[in-house]
Amino acid sequence: MSQDTGFFQNVYDVVSQIPYGRVTSYGAVAEYLGSKGSARMVGWALNSSKYHLDGIPAHRVVNRQGLLTGKRAFGGQNTMRDLLESEGVHIEDDKISDFKDIFWDPAKEL
DNA sequence: AATTTGACGCGGT
DNA sequence: CACCGCGCCAAAT
Numbered sequence: 791m792s793q794d795t796g797f798f799q800n801v802y803d804v805v806s807q808i809p810y811g812r813v814t815s816y817g818a819v820a821e822y823l824g825s826k827g828s829a830r831m832v833g834w835a836l837n838s839s840k841y842h843l844d845g846i847p848a849h850r851v852v853n854r855q856g857l858l859t860g861k862r863a864f865g866g867q868n869t870m871r872d873l874l875e876s877e878g879v880h881i882e883d884d885k886i887s888d889f890k891d892i893f894w895d896p897a898k899e900l
Numbered sequence: 901a902a903t904t905t906g907a908c909g910c911g912g913t
Numbered sequence: 914c915a916c917c918g919c920g921c922c923a924a925a926t
Contacts, residue, residue, distance in 0.1 A: 797923065816908055820921085828921040829908035837907060838924085853908060860907030870907095 797823075798842075801835035804896045808850045811878040812894035813886060815854050822896040829853075837863060849873040856889025 804819050816829035825831060832851070839846035840863060849870045853859045861870035861884060871881045880887040 820908080825922070827909070828923085830906055831908095831922055831924095833907035834905095834923065848907080851907080854910090858907090863907055 797831055798835040798838050801832050802839060802844060802846055804900075805836065805839075805846050805848065805851055806844075807896070807900070808847055808894055812892050813850045813852055813856070813874070813879060813889065814894045814896060815852060815856075817854055818893075818895050818897065819851065822900065833860065836860070840864075847873075850877075850894075852886060852889070856886035856893075858884045858886075 800823050801819060804822055805814070808814055816832040817826070819832045820826055820829045823832075836846065836848040836851060839848055848860065849858075849864070851860070858870045858874070858881065861867060864870045864873075871884060874881055874886070879892060886892070
């Protein structure tokens with residue numbers, strides 16, 4: 791049970807622990823998983839999360855710039871942005887304004 | 901089994 | 914500022 795698919799579950803676990811109004815980056819999660827530099831895997835896992843219909847706040851995960859790179863994966867151009875703003879995260883030009891201010895680092899918080 | 905791709909990150913030109 | 918290549922690892926075809 792604990793070890794399900796593998797990588798996906800690892801990412802789900804960390805991402806699902808992101809506090810409300812906070813965000814993190816693919817690289818940060820990858821680093822926490824021990825695979826620093828493999829940020830692609832994090833994106834891959836989250837991509838699967840949408841197929842699994844889990845409670846994965848993937849909108850809280852953005853790239854290193856705080857840019858909503860994955861917004862297109864949400865089906866809409868402003869779906870991800872709307873979710874973030876709905877949580878109190880200010881977005882400007884598809885980018886998190888206070889990104890570094892609300893940045894949640896699993897390697898530090900956990 | 902091999903090749904391509906992918907919601908990235910960073911450096912170099 | 915734009916484009917390119919490398920690294921990283923797993924999944925899909």
